[in-house]
Amino acid sequence: MIEVQGLTKEYGRFRAVDDLSFRVAPGEVLGFLGPNGAGKTTTMRIVAGFLPATSGRVQVAGFDVETQAVAAKRHIGYLPEGAPSYPEMTPRSFLDFIAEARGIAPSARRKRLDDVIQLLHLDRVLDQSIDTLSKGYRRRVGLAQAIVHDPDVLILDEPTDGLDPNQKHEVRELIGRMAKSKIIVISTHLLEEVEAVCNRAIIIARGKILADDTPRGLEARSRFYNAVSLKLANPDLLDSARKAINQLPEVAATELDEKLGRITAFPAPGKLPLAPINALAERQQWPLAELHLESGRLDEVFRTITGGATA
């Protein structure tokens, strides 16, 4: 369990985190979203016990991260922003150091390291110094370091930053596999990542929580949610089709993208316009080239909620 209450962090007169409160329960994969400078990294650093809060309280696994710092840190696996490590070390010696510093008994260490190395496919680079590794490998070494002690709570600051699509996919799968038994908090500004791995998302900007919902719940806030778009084989019919669709009671408004020749019909509150539009198209015998149901667009919700906020 992570419990954050009234967390505030000030740098001089700048308030980076402003009275933040939330809890995360086991099994939750929380995506921390926000524009750059929103306070994501600061919040994660405080939860991980790196920075002290100006005011407020953070508990991890029942331990206060400030007054019972060492006990709290035992339960946390943390990947700092940019996955820092010791460049002159090899992944093997680095992970060995982390395991020892985390108090994993020497007898259990070998097995744990082997597991983690296998999980993150590090075997090929084990004895190469970290500064010669690619960005993707360095990130994976950082992830390995975060999970080597099998923590209850994983805090990952932009875990897939700098990875290629295959590696991103792998890391997301890994997060998905670990999700059942752990609390995972990841920060990202990749919205597809939230859809792919998170079951809860918090959007913050200027240090405040603006939304706290499931990714689906956030999508439902999009005006594209349940919207229908269609294309006609004969573009001359577009205008009349648009007018006809506008008449439907299930449709609140339509938009016409002239370049693509696509009509998008937005639903009236609580209505599903797909079936009526489909029926209309059949009645009118429109030469449909495309007809599909839109899902919500997270990026649009994100922009609306954060109001283009940048700090």
Place this chain on the structure above:
Amino acid sequence: MSGVAAVFKRELASYFATPIAYVFIVIFLVLAGVFTFFYGGFYETGQADLSAFFYWHPWLYLFLVPALSMRLWAEERKSGSIELLMTLPLETWQAVAGKYLAAWAFTAISVALTFPIWITVNYLGDPDNGVIIAAYFGSILMAGGFLAVGACISATTKNQVIAFILSVVACFVLLAPGLGVVQQVLGGIAPQWLVDGLASLGFQEHFDYISKGVIDLRDLVYFALLIGAALYANTIVLEMKKAD
């Protein structure tokens, strides 16, 4: 304690994983030799002791120890690995002690590698080896003092050059009260008790006693207090200022 041991091992290994260790050791040995034979007049004095060798150690340390200590924390800050280190389940003092002890152990290794000169003096004459052992001990102790001050200064910045320069200045301030020149100048303007008091705050006087084979509790307490205070300050600096 296992936390201290883990940090200690990692640090010590990292000296030898980079050229730092070899560059430092070579330069230290060359300079120690040059000072002893050219400026110390090791042969000319015709005495079977190592006073010409140990005499220069404070001056060697003045520049070489800050070169070693400057990276201790500044590098961690610069690379961001401090965030990793400080989120491991360690008390801050454990990290401070582990890093410091590793740097000190490395310095001790470097000093120990001057052993050929000890063999030389035993070959040429019949020195008092007890005095030499005491002097080695005092020298390493003094290096530990310089290192602790340098470690504390390194924790205040992410810039290694700044850490180096400030450490040299701080170490010079600790060395200066024991110098004859400084004592003469001060003697002209300040009462004798003040000059003596200042001298007893500096490194030189305590090192001189030990290197003559006089191991006095006061000198040991002096270095222990100095190292303890500097490392305590180092811990506080880190607690107060973890990021940047």
